Every structure is written in structure tokens, then in C-alpha cells.
Amino acid sequence: MTDIMGGAITYTPSIIANQLVSNINTDQTEQAALEEQVSTGNAVNQPSDDPAAAAQILQINAGLARSQQYSTNATDGLGWLSLGNSTMNQILSALQSAQQAVLSTSGTQLTGNPNAIQSLATQVKSVLKEVTQLANTQYGNQAIFAGTGNVTTAYDANGNYVGGGSAPTRTVGPGQQIPVSVTGPAVFGTGTTGLLSTTPGNLGVLAQIASDLSTGTTASLTQVSTTDLQNLQSAISQVENQAAVLGANYQQMQAFQQQATGTQQALQSELSGIQSANLPQAVTQLSQVQNSYQDALWATSKVTQDSLVQFLS
Amino acid sequence: MGNLGLSIAASGLDAQQAVMDTISQNLANASTTGYVSENANITTLPGGDALGIGGGAQVGTVTQASDGLLQANASQTSGALAQVTALQQVLTSAQAVFPEPGSNGISAQLSSFWQAWDTLAQNPSDSAGGAQVVDLAQNLTTALSQASGQLTQLQDSAQSQLGSVVGQTNTTLAQVAELNTQIVAAKGSGADPNALIDQQNRLLSTLATSIGAVSSTADNGSATVRVGGITLVQGSFADTLQVSGAPGSMAITSASSGAALPTTGGNASGLLAAINQYLPSYQSQLNAVANNLASTVNTQLAAGYTATGASGAANPLFTGTGATGLTVNPAVAANSQLIAASGTSALPDATNDGSNAQAMANLYDAPGGPDLTYQAFIQSLGTQVQTTNNQVQAQTSVANAAQANLQAVVGVDPNQQMVQMLATQQAFQASAQLIQTVSTMMQSLLTAV
Numbered sequence: 014m015t016d017i018m019g020g021a022i023t024y025t026p027s028i029i030a031n032q033l034v035s036n037i038n039t040d041q042t043e044q045a046a047l048e049e050q051v052s053t054g055n056a057v058n059q060p061s062d063d064p065a066a067a068a069q070i071l072q073i074n075a076g077l078a079r080s081q082q083y084s085t086n087a088t089d090g091l092g093w094l095s096l097g098n099s100t101m102n103q104i105l106s107a108l109q110s111a112q113q114a115v116l117s118t119s120g121t122q123l124t125g126n127p128n129a130i131q132s133l134a135t136q137v138k139s140v141l142k143e144v145t146q147l148a149n150t151q152y153g154n155q156a157i158f159a160g161t162g163n164v165t166t167a168y169d170a171n172g173n174y175v176g177g178g179s180a181p182t183r184t185v186g187p188g189q190q191i192p193v194s195v196t197g198p199a200v201f202g203t204g205t206t207g208l209l210s211t212t213p214g215n216l217g218v219l220a221q222i223a224s225d226l227s228t229g230t231t232a233s234l235t236q237v238s239t240t241d242l243q244n245l246q247s248a249i250s251q252v253e254n255q256a257a258v259l260g261a262n263y264q265q266m267q268a269f270q271q272q273a274t275g276t277q278q279a280l281q282s283e284l285s286g287i288q289s290a291n292l293p294q295a296v297t298q299l300s301q302v303q304n305s306y307q308d309a310l311w312a313t314s315k316v317t318q319d320s321l322v323q324f325l326s
Numbered sequence: 327m328g329n330l331g332l333s334i335a336a337s338g339l340d341a342q343q344a345v346m347d348t349i350s351q352n353l354a355n356a357s358t359t360g361y362v363s364e365n366a367n368i369t370t371l372p373g374g375d376a377l378g379i380g381g382g383a384q385v386g387t388v389t390q391a392s393d394g395l396l397q398a399n400a401s402q403t404s405g406a407l408a409q410v411t412a413l414q415q416v417l418t419s420a421q422a423v424f425p426e427p428g429s430n431g432i433s434a435q436l437s438s439f440w441q442a443w444d445t446l447a448q449n450p451s452d453s454a455g456g457a458q459v460v461d462l463a464q465n466l467t468t469a470l471s472q473a474s475g476q477l478t479q480l481q482d483s484a485q486s487q488l489g490s491v492v493g494q495t496n497t498t499l500a501q502v503a504e505l506n507t508q509i510v511a512a513k514g515s516g517a518d519p520n521a522l523i524d525q526q527n528r529l530l531s532t533l534a535t536s537i538g539a540v541s542s543t544a545d546n547g548s549a550t551v552r553v554g555g556i557t558l559v560q561g562s563f564a565d566t567l568q569v570s571g572a573p574g575s576m577a578i579t580s581a582s583s584g585a586a587l588p589t590t591g592g593n594a595s596g597l598l599a600a601i602n603q604y605l606p607s608y609q610s611q612l613n614a615v616a617n618n619l620a621s622t623v624n625t626q627l628a629a630g631y632t633a634t635g636a637s638g639a640a641n642p643l644f645t646g647t648g649a650t651g652l653t654v655n656p657a658v659a660a661n662s663q664l665i666a667a668s669g670t671s672a673l674p675d676a677t678n679d680g681s682n683a684q685a686m687a688n689l690y691d692a693p694g695g696p697d698l699t700y701q702a703f704i705q706s707l708g709t710q711v712q713t714t715n716n717q718v719q720a721q722t723s724v725a726n727a728a729q730a731n732l733q734a735v736v737g738v739d740p741n742q743q744m745v746q747m748l749a750t751q752q753a754f755q756a757s758a759q760l761i762q763t764v765s766t767m768m769q770s771l772l773t774a775v
Binding site for chain 1: 356357418421422424426427431433434436437438440441444447448449450451452668670672673674675676677678679680681684687688690691697698700701702704705706707708709711712715719722726729730733734737738739740
């Protein structure tokens with residue numbers, strides 16, 4: 014306070030009272046701010062507490078929400094991929110049983126045993142049916158091998174692909190999109206080298222084997238054990254390749270999920286670093302302010318008592 | 327000799343009694359607002375005695391303590407404090423419109439909105455995902471328009487507050503002019519004008535806090551009130567003020583000259599700053615966030631296609647502009663299948679494609695996008711409130727100090743009054759003693775005769 018008069022200032026009771034009231038108000042404001050900090054545990058309760066920190070908190074919160082979403086996306090993707098993997102395993106074991114059946118025809122002992130041949134044909138047909146069903150496996154209500162082109166169905170009753178587009182992807186990190194499936198044609202092939210077609214004149218591998226077995230001639234049985242078997246084996250290896258792709262994607266997805274969790278933790282700790290009140294400090298300050306508030310109140314209660322008036326009688 | 331001594335002592339008693347009366351008046355008004363400490367000036371009475379002995383003492387005038395510089399300083403600082411306090415009240419209310427950082431603010435709603443696009447991308451054919459996007463978009467438009475509405479309410483209440491400040495100021499201006507006439511008349515007729523001057527001081531300090539008026543008092547006691555060179559009261563003339571113009575260029579104008587008051591202090595100045603500058607700026611920044619949101623979302627939608635391969639350009643999610651005008655396209659709200667989630671128009675590929683929805687979700691931190699625009703707005707709002715808070719704090723100490731300096735001169739200090747009372751009492755007793763002594767002297771003379 015600068016003394017404009019240049020001499021000692023006279024403090025009248027009204028000046029002292031005004032200043033005490035002003036001090037009490039200041040103490041009360043500070044006390045309220047500190048109490049808010051202690052009760053919420055947050056140092057920034059409104060933008061004016063620390064504008065730059067407030068903006069940063071908003072940004073971190075948005076980043077946190079985003080990385081939580083990455084994690085959710087990855088969980089969804091892992092669901093797709095693990096269903097895809099188990100479906101692939103079922104398909105492979107079904108195909109392997111068909112392969113066993115085909116291999117058992119390689120000797121000529123079956124010629125002239127129509128019942129045995131027919132039973133093999135039936136077995137291959139049931140494998141075809143099973144694989145076609147597996148090809149329409151749904152996650153939720155979405156066909157996993159249909160790409161983006163069809164919601165519920167990848168293959169129709171004749172084993173024709175009715176899906177389209179590429180495999181759906183999930184965003185699991187900034188700019189990171191991982192396919193959560195593979196498309197039907199990539200797994201099952203197409204046309205005569207594909208597994209599933211039952212359209213006459215354009216039979217797929219399994220239907221061709223069943224048909225050749227049903228024909229039952231030496232020539233057709235030879236066809237089964239040579240060309241058909243080769244086609245089946247290459248189809249199996251194609252399925253195996255795609256199963257490997259799904260497996261690799263699964264691992265990648267898991268890695269990104271962990272990364273998202275790590276990012277969340279980092280953001281959380283950054284957030285609490287900015288947002289959290291330093292409680293020991295806030296509590297200490299609060300008790301200091303409370304003390305000075307009480308002192309101010311005490312001084313106020315004494316304000317009019319000490320005067321010359323008391324000593325004149 | 328006896329007569330002269332007695333009459334001098336009698337004049338002393340009278341003078342000391344007048345001083346006692348003044349002290350009594352001062353003590354009685356020790357806590358009266360606007361009361362200025364009075365001082366009885368005792369002068370000597372010229373005597374007719376050939377020896378040059380004076381004729382005693384008399385109370386010449388009862389004057390009021392005053393210091394023009396301190397008075398002006400106190401007025402100016404209280405006007406400055408009133409200005410930042412008025413602004414602080416409006417800005418704090420404006421800040422409360424945006425509960426940030428928190429889980430209910432627009433920022434959190436934007437995050438939820440972007441997350442909904444991810445959910446949609448996971449299952450584009452499921453109508454629930456689209457419906458959620460529409461719901462959250464509607465929440466956002468509601469939140470934006472509510473915030474804008476609250477800012478408008480603040481604007482309205484600041485304007486009506488300004489109106490009432492101006493109304494009260496007009497009454498005060500008229501009262502000051504009236505007092506001018508009375509004070510000049512009282513001084514002219516030799517009546518005591520001090521009570522009127524106290525009242526005048528009180529009104530002048532009201533004018534300092536309401537419109538930042540600067541006043542000066544002439545020797546005849548008449549006060550002149552000015553705001554930035556425009557005279558509002560002079561002698562018996564009092565101008566009236568009115569509010570004119572629209573928010574953005576609102577001003578207080580003089581009714582007589584039509585000139586706008588260049589206010590730099592007082593409540594009115596703080597309110598005008600809020601009305602013309604701060605609140606419109608918040609409103610326009612909020613509008614910018616709304617428009618940014620609409621253009622960001624609609625542009626991304628236009629790059630995508632619906633499940634049937636139709637371009638998203640035909641069905642924007644947001645229509646209208648500004649925080650209050652922004653709405654969710656009713657066509658999309660009624661049929662969320664119109665949301666262009668697919669990144670391709672080829673069929674059947676688009677049937678269950680969610681790549682455009684994924685691209686949308688990634689816009690949450692788009693440079694110059696709605697989120698960053700909003701964050702920048704909150705930061706600037708927070709900075710302005712913080713600055714105003716600091717100004718109020720600083721200005722409070724300055725105004726308190728100025729007030730203390732002034733009070734030290736014009737206020738009543740009971741201790742000082744008591745000391746003066748003792749001195750006066752002693753002088754009174756001394757004069758009384760003198761009368762008794764003269765009387766004793768006369769008696770002994772009479773006895774001797």
C-alpha cells in the first residue's frame with residue numbers, strides 16, 4: 014500500500030473493519046476453492062482453474078475414450094477371429110475325413126464292392142454338407158466368410174458364393190485396421206477347383222468326388238484317386254493357408270489390444286498427473302487458510318474494543 | 327480588568343463548547359457512510375483594549391476534512407473494481423454453461439458420438455448401430471442449442487441489468503443536480519451545508535461505481551460529473567442517459583447530445599464489455615463448433631455410400647447451421663439405413679461394409695475438427711475467466727488501499743477525537759477556573775474596601 018500523503022496513515026475503526034471484512038472474504042474464497050479440491054480430488058474443476066490443463070484434460074479424455082474404443086474393437090475382432098479359427102479347424106477335420114475316404118479308394122479292392130463305394134460317396138456328400146454349413150458360420154448374425162457383400166449368408170444351397178467385397182476390418186489403433194475374417198472364395202476356392210459348388214457341369218472338388226464314387230467305374234475310381242485327390246489336397250492346403258492368416262491376425266489383434274490397454278494406462282496416469290489435486294498440499298493449505306480465517310474472525314470480534322474511550326472514565 | 331477577563335473566559339467556554347459539539351457530532355457519525363469528519367476552527371476575537379489584549383476566542387467555521395486527490399483516486403479505483411466485478415459475474419456464469427472437464431460436457435458427448443460410429447462399423451447392417459448414431463447426434467445438437475440458449479439468457483440478463491444501472495444512474499444524476507442547487511444556496515445564506523455535502527459525496531461515489539463517473543467540486547460546493555469528457559451534471563443541469571444500439575455495438579448515450587459515453591469504469595462498463603464483446607464471441611465460437619461438426623460429419627458421409635450403394639451426399643446427418651440451428655436430418659432420423667457407412671458403392675460389397683463409419687470414428691482428433699475447436703474455445707473461455715478473477719483480486723486490494731487512504735483523512739478516528747476531547751475539556755475547565763479566580767479576586771477586593 015502506497016501512502017499518498019507521505020506520512021503515517023491514521024487507521025480509523027472503519028478502515029480496520031473494511032480490511033478485516035476484505036480479508037475474511039478472501040479467506041473464504043480460498044477456503045471454498047481448496048475445499049472443492051479436497052472433496053473432488055481434482056485440481057481442475059472448471060476451466061478457469063487452469064485453462065491450459067483444462068484443454069489438455071479434454072484432449073486426454075477424448076484420447077482415452079478413443080483407446081477404450083480401440084480395445085472394444087479389438088475384443089470384437091478377437092471374437093470374430095477365434096470363431097473363424099475354430100470354424101477352420103472343424104472344416105479341416107471334415108476335409109481330412111474326406112481325404113481319408115478318397116485315399117481308401119486307391120487300391121482296386123473296392124471294384125465290385127458297390128456298397129462300400131456308395132457308403133464312401135455318402136460320407137463325402139455329408140462332408141460337403143458339413144463344410145457348406147460351416148462356410149455359413151455367423152458371428153452374431155453376420156456370416157463370417159461373406160465379406161461385406163452379404164449379411165447372413167456366404168454360400169447358397171448350390172454352394173455358390175453370394176457374398177462380396179473384402180473381409181471386414183476393425184480399427185485397433187491409429188491407422189491400424191486388421192481384417193477379422195477372410196472371404197469365402199479365399200478359403201474354399203471357386204468353380205471346379207473350389208470345394209463347395211454343386212451346380213451340375215461345374216461341380217466343385219467334393220461334389221466331383223462324390224459323383225465319381227457314385228459312378229463306380231474303374232475309370233471313375235481312378236479319377237478319384239488321382240485328379241480328384243490332387244484337387245482335394247490342394248484345396249485343403251488352401252484352407253490351411255487361410256487358417257494361418259486368421260491365426261496371424263488373431264495374434265496381431267491381441268498385440269494391439271494390449272497396446273490399447275497400455276495406452277489407456279499411460280493416458281490415465283497422465284490425466285491424474287494433470288487433474289488430481291495434490292491432496293497433502295491441498296489439505297495443508299486448507300488448514301492454513303482455516304487458521305487465518307479464524308484469526309481474521311477473532312480480530313474482527315475485537316475491532317471496536319480497543320480504543321482510548323475505555324481508558325477514560 | 328475584571329470585566330474583560332470574565333468576557334474572554336466566557337468566550338473561551340463558548341468556543342470549547344462548540345468544539346465539544348463538533349467532537350460529539352463526529353463520534354455519533356463515526357460509522358455513517360459518506361460522513362466526513364468535521365473540525366471546528368477556533369479563531370481569536372479582536373479586542374478593543376488599548377493594551378492590545380484580544381477579545382477572546384470564537385468558532386470561525388466548521389470545516390470538513392477533504393483531499394481531492396485521494397477522493398478522486400478512491401472513486402477511480404472503486405469504479406475499476408466495479409467494472410471487473412460486473413464482468414467477472416457474467417463470465418463466471420458463462421463458464422458454468424460448459425461443465426468441463428466433466429462427464430456431462432459437450433466434449434464427452436462428442437467422444438460418445440465418435441464411438442457410436444465404431445459400433446456402427448462393427449455391424450453396419452444392424453439398425454441399432456445407426457439408431458445409436460442418430461440418438462447421440464441428437465444429444466449433441468440438443469446440448470449445443472441448450473448452451474447457446476443459456477448464453478442468450480445471460481446476454482438478456484446482462485442487458486436488463488445494464489438497463490437498471492442506467493435507470494438508477496439517471497435518478498442519481500438528477501439528485502446530484504438538485505443537491506448542487508441546495509448546497510450553493512446554503513453556502514450563500516450562511517447555513518451549514520455539511521450534511522448536504524456528505525449526501526453529495528455518497529451520490530458521487532455511487533456514480534463512480536455505476537458508470538465510472540469522475541467528479542469535481544467547485545468552491546461554491548457545486549459538483550460537476552463527467553464521463554470521459556462528456557458532462558453529465560453541471561450546476562443545476564442533469565443529463566439523462568439511455569441504452570442504445572444492438573449487442574455488439576451497444577452503448578450508453580447522452581439524451582441531450584446523443585453522444586455515446588466512453589465508459590472505462592463502473593458496473594456499466596463491465597456489462598457493456600460482456601454484452602458487446604465476450605458473450606457474442608462465445609456465441610460465435612460455439613456456432614463455429616456446431617458448423618465444424620456438421621461439415622466434418624457431412625463431408626465424410628458424402629464420401630461414403632449406403633448399404634444399397636447410394637451416395638451419402640444425398641443424406642447428410644446434420645442440417646442447418648449454428649448452435650441453435652443445427653438439427654439431425656429428419657430423413658436420416660426416421661431411417662438410419664440412410665447413413666452412408668460403406669466405403670464402396672459396388673454391390674453386393676456395400677451391403678455390410680462399415681469402412682466409412684470407421685473413417686468417421688477416426689475423425690475424433692481431426693486437426694481443425696469440432697473436438698479441437700471446442701477444446702480451444704474452452705481454453706480461451708477459461709483463460710478469460712481466470713484473467714478476470716485475477717483482475718478482481720488485484721483491483722480489490724487497490725480499491726481497499728485507496729479507500730483506506732481516503733478514510734485516514736476524512737474518516738472519524740475515535741482516538742484522535744478523544745484526545746481532542748481531553749484537550750477541550752481541560753481548556754474548558756481552565757476557562758471556568760479563570761472565571762472563579764476573577765470572581766475570588768473581585769470578592770477579596772470588595773472585602774478589603
